[in-house]
């Protein structure tokens with residue numbers, strides 16, 4: 110979304126000329142101090158201090174790093190198919206990617222939020238947004254699997270999401286693109302002002318199971334909702350959303366949505382919204398949306414279609430939604446650990462406004478309004494403002510907090526992180542990033558109790574930082590030690606996909622609960638084989654179900670005959686291992702599919718439709734023992750209509766052959 114014109118616009122706005130598309134900091138060789146290696150060195154066999162969950166942007170996935178080493182530990186597939194482990198390819202997981210538009214195998218994943226208890230990350234779940242086909246996901250942090258994906262109706266581009274309230278009562282989702290809402294959506298694009306609306310959704314999170322349900326939506330003027338954060342402490346009942354394009358442009362937004370001096374931060378009293386819902390003040394709106402849940406017992410995802418959402422109209426129901434003017438197309442909307450200060454970062458602004466929750470409450474009480482926008486009261490800027498950070502840098506985007514009274518803001522255009530004091534709004538320190546920085550992350554940095562210690566900058570345009578890899582270069586994360594007064598850059602590591610927001614927390618909040626294997630006796634997958642004796646091949650019309658087991662280092666059965674061209678073959682592979690870190694893989698020659706990777710105690714199903722007669726190898730794809738390379742077998746396929754008998758075996762000479 111950033112380009113040279115924006116840089117020019119900002120440059121023009123500042124009346125200066127500048128390198129395009131971003132400034133390249135000088136003196137970079139002096140940036141790294143001599144002690145950096147020691148600070149990031151995690152000796153072989155030792156664990157990192159923090160988990161760092163990083164959004165994958167256009168790869169639709171989430172990556173998991175250790176800090177301070179920057180070591181990549183895992184990629185968790187969420188909104189995109191992942192051939193590495195069969196997510197979205199196996200019969201069990203295909204349903205996770207169902208939407209009202211059908212199977213959507215990709216998305217653009219921007220923001221992550223850890224579930225919280227009393228305003229601190231509790232290590233239970235990680236929530237993720239999808240910016241393309243609007244969805245939110247819940248990932249289990251005991252299994253590192255995506256367990257649930259909920260689609261959002263009346264929405265397009267779920268960007269200001271999935272931030273959560275202090276006790277994870279709700280996560281939210283706001284439309285990046287306003288769109289026509291209601292029965293007739295086939296309208297001229299230039300009827301934007303009349304027909305287009307923005308919505309923000311409040312999604313209830315069950316406190317025990319984590320299950321998501323769309324509680325209610327707010328119907329709002331047609332603007333672009335960008336980012337959001339919940340209040341904390343005294344402001345815990347409120348949620349704050351930034352928005353741009355209050356000009357309501359529908360073309361050439363880079364110019365047309367940059368006209369007004371101020372856009373808005375929207376303050377929502379969600380407790381009051383709850384009351385309105387309880388008192389039946391909402392309207393039930395018909396809109397289909399899809400809900401996918403992965404059942405850990407059956408190890409299978411199921412899709413249900415929902416049809417209705419409760420919509421509240423703040424232009425009618427007063428006193429729970431307010432707009433606060435915020436300079437120049439605000440992006441980040443961040444709330445300090447105390448809950449008193451709300452920081453808006455105008456992408457084109459020359460300052461950072463900090464709003465006071467106390468003053469906002471007083472302004473609402475005293476009705477210090479500057480008219481309305483779309484029927485919603487606009488609080489006077491000065492009445493809500495605590496103060497402005499003057500001349501902080503160029504292109505402020507996002508702010509995180511260290512829990513010691515300091516804020517850290519990223520500057521995309523001037524490629525730097527700036528540390529400032531929340532109380533006196535004075536700049537304390539600034540350090541370059543390489544190069545154009547987007548989000549920042551401090552462990553617990555958007556919670557009530559940040560852990561401080563490190564700050565990570567996620568940079569967009571790395572240019573010459575790494576060995577060249579053709580036209581596409583790795584994006585980068587940079588780690589700063591923030592334990593002292595001055596920030597110190599200590600590490601630089603490439604990321605996967607495009608990093609946007611990230612979350613980090615102390616490792617033991619997660620590592621102690623990590624699942625090591627699934628108990629085979631608790632495997633309720635209807636296609637499991639709980640021992641080699643249960644392995645079998647069953648024909649049902651043109652469907653052939655292969656119940657196959659995997660254990661070091663063979664499959665049962667590993668010789669199968671009687672499959673015919675035109676059959677649909679389902680390999681239900683159960684991994685019988687009951688030991689940590691012994692997955693088996695499974696692949697078939699010529700299958701128009703990925704492999705599946707089966708965890709100990711788990712069953713996964715690979716569908717194969719053979720198209721020609723012959724003998725087809727199957728094999729284990731994951732090096733599981735010294736004899737992994739022997740873990741293989743054959744499936745004989747005969748031509749359609751042939752009467753080759755269906756037989757299956759492993760080691761025919763000394764084991765019983767079961768026929769059917």
Ligand code: K7E
Pocket residue numbers: 219220268336440506507546547548608609610
């Ligand atoms: Cu990357 Cu949060 Cu989509 Cu800013 S957003 S950078």
Ligand code: CUA
Pocket residue numbers: 659660661662692693694729730731732733734737738740
């Ligand atoms: Cu099983 Cu390799």
